[in-house]
Amino acid sequence: MAKADGEIVIKKYAxxxxxxxxTSTYVTLxxxxxxxxxxxxxxxxxxxxxxxxxxxxxxxxxxxxxSKTGNTLLPISFLRQLISYYGDQMQMVVPxxxxxxxxxxxxxxxQMREQMTKAFGETPLTKNLQAPIQLMEEQVKRNTDMFxxxxxxxxxxxxxxxxxxxxxxxxxxxxELKEQLRTLQSKLDNL
Numbered sequence: 001m002a003k004a005d006g007e008i009v010i011k012k013y014a015x016x017x018x019x020x021x022x023t024s025t026y027v028t029l030x031x032x033x034x035x036x037x038x039x040x041x042x043x044x045x046x047x048x049x050x051x052x053x054x055x056x057x058x059x060x061x062x063x064x065x066x067s068k069t070g071n072t073l074l075p076i077s078f079l080r081q082l083i084s085y086y087g088d089q090m091q092m093v094v095p096x097x098x099x100x101x102x103x104x105x106x107x108x109x110x111q112m113r114e115q116m117t118k119a120f121g122e123t124p125l126t127k128n129l130q131a132p133i134q135l136m137e138e139q140v141k142r143n144t145d146m147f148x149x150x151x152x153x154x155x156x157x158x159x160x161x162x163x164x165x166x167x168x169x170x171x172x173x174x175x176e177l178k179e180q181l182r183t184l185q186s187k188l189d190n191l
Contacts, residue, residue, distance in 0.1 A: 008035075008042035012053060018044070033061050101143050 008022040010032065020027045022042075035042060036058075044057040066072050085094045 008040065010042050010044040010057075011047040012044055012057065013047045018057075019047070029057070029061050029064055032057065033065065036061070101146075105143065 008020060010027065011019045011021060013019065018027045018029070018032070019025070020031075020042075032042070032044075042054075043052055044054045045051065046053050062074075066074060082094070085091050
């Protein structure tokens with residue numbers, strides 16, 4: 001099976017070697033990173049079980065990219081915040097939000113590149129977009145603010161953003177739940 005619906009299949013063997021079934025060659029994580037940058041779609045499968053392990057391999061590529069250069073894309077505060085969402089009620093919302101944010105960021109980058117090219121012509125500046133860092137930082141701030149607003153909207157337990165009446169009602173509900181738990185525990189103890 002070389003390709004599934006036009007998508008390249010990479011087989012990962014027990015010895016950690018990666019085999020591109022589309023080109024019939026062994027590849028490295030660096031090769032896969034280049035494929036991603038070119039926009040080539042692929043899936044990674046465990047050669048023995050056939051399980052889809054694309055997520056873990058892409059995560060490994062990110063880890064290597066983050067550790068091999070001094071220019072990290074994932075600030076420590078973002079990583080801490082991301083880790084805090086594992087097991088949280090927001091865990092289901094975060095992936096789609098991040099995917100949407102990255103898509104919007106990419107679209108805005110394309111638009112900005114087009115506007116810079118219209119304004120200044122085709123120059124190394126417009127190809128690399130090094131100068132408009134401030135515009136990117138402003139967009140990141142807007143996306144971060146939007147992320148915080150979304151999290152507050154979906155999370156009823158963020159006490160700092162709620163009116164005092166709501167906090168009191170929640171505290172009363174929690175006290176009632178605790179009492180119900182105590183009652184249930186005593187009934188269980190009697191059994």
